[in-house]
Amino acid sequence: MAVFPAKRFRASSYESTIPARYRASLQRHPFLLFGLPFIATMVAGSFFLTPATALRYERHDRKVKQMTKEEELGIGKDRRRIDLKEEYYRLAAKDLDNWEQKRVKRLPGEHDGIL
Known part of the structure; x- marks a missing residue:
């Protein structure tokens, strides 16, 4: 198995770049340059x-508006009006x-549930 050297290669021109200076400063002041x-x-x-x-x-609130009782029951201009007493008597006659x-x-x- 090959042994890798512990020292990383850095070109001499790398030390003068902005990332190299930032990395060096980051090790000295980590909170100031990263945390803050x-x-x-x-x-x-x-x-x-x-x-x-x-x-x-x-x-979203504009899309979901308050409905009137008629809109809730599905009664519009083209629907017939529902009278509760009339519906009661119609159902009672069945x-x-x-x-x-x-x-x-x-x-x-x-x-199907049949045994």
């Missing part, structure tokens, strides 16, 4: 994203004692 910008980014991001989130929820039980047709391959 990270925390500042998180705080600034929350301030910038708050209006965007508010706008999102305002658009013969509820004379009925027949019918099985629901099952989908192919579905268990």
Whole structure:
């Protein structure tokens, strides 16, 4: 198995570049050069994203509007109006004692519950 040297290769021109100076400074002051910008980014991001989130929820609220009782029941201009007393008497006139039980047709391959 090959033995790798512990010393990394660095060209002499690398030491004068901005990333090399940043890496050297980062080892001396880690919080100042990494932690503080990270925390500042998180705080600034929350301030910038708050209006965007508010706008999102305002658009959602415009889509979901409060419905009247007629809209809730599905009564529009082309539908007939429903009177509760009239519906009560119409349902009461039906013969509820004379009925027949019918099985629901099952989908192919579905268990029908018959033993």
